[in-house]
Amino acid sequence: MEELIKVTNLVKEFPVRSGLFDRSRKGGDVVHAVDDVSFTIHRGEVLGLAGESGSGKSTTGRLLTRLMDPTSGTVMYGGKDLATIGRVEMRSLRPRLQMVFQDPNGSLSPRMTVGQAITHPLSIHGILDPAERRAAVLSLMEKVGLAPAEFLYRKYPHQISGGQCQRVVIARALVTNPEFLVADEPIAMADVSVRALVMELLKRLKDEMGMTYLFITHDLATAKYLCDRVAIMYLGRIVEIAPKKDLFSHPHHPYTKALLHAVPVPDPDRRRTEEVARGEIPSAIHPPAGCHFHPRCPRARPECSAARPPLRDVGAGHLSACLFDD
Ligand SMILES: Nc1ncnc2c1ncn2[C@@H]1O[C@H](COP(=O)(O)OP(=O)(O)OP(=O)(O)O)[C@@H](O)[C@H]1O
Ligand SMILES: [Mg+2]
Numbered sequence: 001m002e003e004l005i006k007v008t009n010l011v012k013e014f015p016v017r018s019g020l021f022d023r024s025r026k027g028g029d030v031v032h033a034v035d036d037v038s039f040t041i042h043r044g045e046v047l048g049l050a051g052e053s054g055s056g057k058s059t060t061g062r063l064l065t066r067l068m069d070p071t072s073g074t075v076m077y078g079g080k081d082l083a084t085i086g087r088v089e090m091r092s093l094r095p096r097l098q099m100v101f102q103d104p105n106g107s108l109s110p111r112m113t114v115g116q117a118i119t120h121p122l123s124i125h126g127i128l129d130p131a132e133r134r135a136a137v138l139s140l141m142e143k144v145g146l147a148p149a150e151f152l153y154r155k156y157p158h159q160i161s162g163g164q165c166q167r168v169v170i171a172r173a174l175v176t177n178p179e180f181l182v183a184d185e186p187i188a189m190a191d192v193s194v195r196a197l198v199m200e201l202l203k204r205l206k207d208e209m210g211m212t213y214l215f216i217t218h219d220l221a222t223a224k225y226l227c228d229r230v231a232i233m234y235l236g237r238i239v240e241i242a243p244k245k246d247l248f249s250h251p252h253h254p255y256t257k258a259l260l261h262a263v264p265v266p267d268p269d270r271r272r273t274e275e276v277a278r279g280e281i282p283s284a285i286h287p288p289a290g291c292h293f294h295p296r297c298p299r300a301r302p303e304c305s306a307a308r309p310p311l312r313d314v315g316a317g318h319l320s321a322c323l324f325d326d
Contacts (some may be wrong), residue, residue, distance in 0.1 A: 011037075056284075
């Protein structure tokens with residue numbers, strides 16, 4: 001299968017400002033938001049990216065769509081290095097690389113109607129003429145469950161529900177027919193019925209249009225429904241990446257196991273094994289040495305704090321950054 005996205009040794013650090021006067025201070029503390037991450041996404045594939053809050057998922061999404069430049073490392077898109085693409089070429093690439101942001105309310109302008117918001121990407125990229133745009137937007141709105149479309153087209157974000165806002169954000173990302181979509185927690189703000197609709201919509205995009213996307217979530221159950229492969233992120237690093245089936249049936253990394261144990265179990269007779277990660281997620285400013293997870297890991301050994309464990313193949317493309325096989 002063709003590689004659409006190839007990420008190599010990607011790093012993103014944010015400087016930490018501790019006061020008003022040290023903005024230009026060199027050598028100050030940094031947040032290691034993305035800490036040397038490599039992976040690929042094949043055309044037509046949905047890769048899930050899961051992990052606790054602050055693990056660097058959204059930052060990874062922003063780097064992949066070039067909404068942010070990396071501190072180092074590369075993102076190749078269809079064989080081209082995103083960092084070397086010039087302004088003009090980036091303008092034509094932009095509609096093909098879209099991102100659904102995590103906070104739907106924050107990403108919609110209160111002064112734009114639903115229709116204007118969804119049409120906006122078409123206008124700025126000069127796609128279709130105005131009459132065609134309106135027809136395309138109305139038809140897309142129906143498809144994503146924003147019905148009656150004519151009625152909702154004229155509404156402002158404060159006049160529609162949170163779940164509808166969520167779908168507006170998704171429609172706006174889809175209107176240019178992107179080739180690659182980063183969906184950042186697209187259902188986090190929605191209620192249960194809207195979640196099911198949005199999940200079904202995303203599944204349809206994958207099955208019918210063969211769309212490629214990175215699906216960011218902290219909910220492993222939704223990743224299980226939608227993704228072909230799943231990557232687990234912890235404090236800026238990918239600690240495990242595997243085909244969905246392998247990851248859920250044979251998780252290798254103790255952090256993945258802890259996350260899976262934290263997923264609610266519907267059977268009241270089945271007791272949860274108390275292997276859930278202990279303690280708070282450590283700071284991304286001063287992460288623990290070696291394996292970032294070792295202070296919370298039930299299996300930690302002295303080697304774990306000595307050096308960063310590499311992602312290694314533990315079977316048929318199943319990669320894990322744990323030194324031990326149980
Ligand atoms: N623009 C920024 N400036 C400074 N620090 C940032 C910025 N964006 C993110 N960070 C920091 O980088 C780390 C990773 O953040 P990120 O938003 O990528 O995490 P996340 O996995 O998406 O979390 P969540 O599940 O809460 O959305 C966090 O420690 C965060 O505080
Ligand atoms: Mg996020």
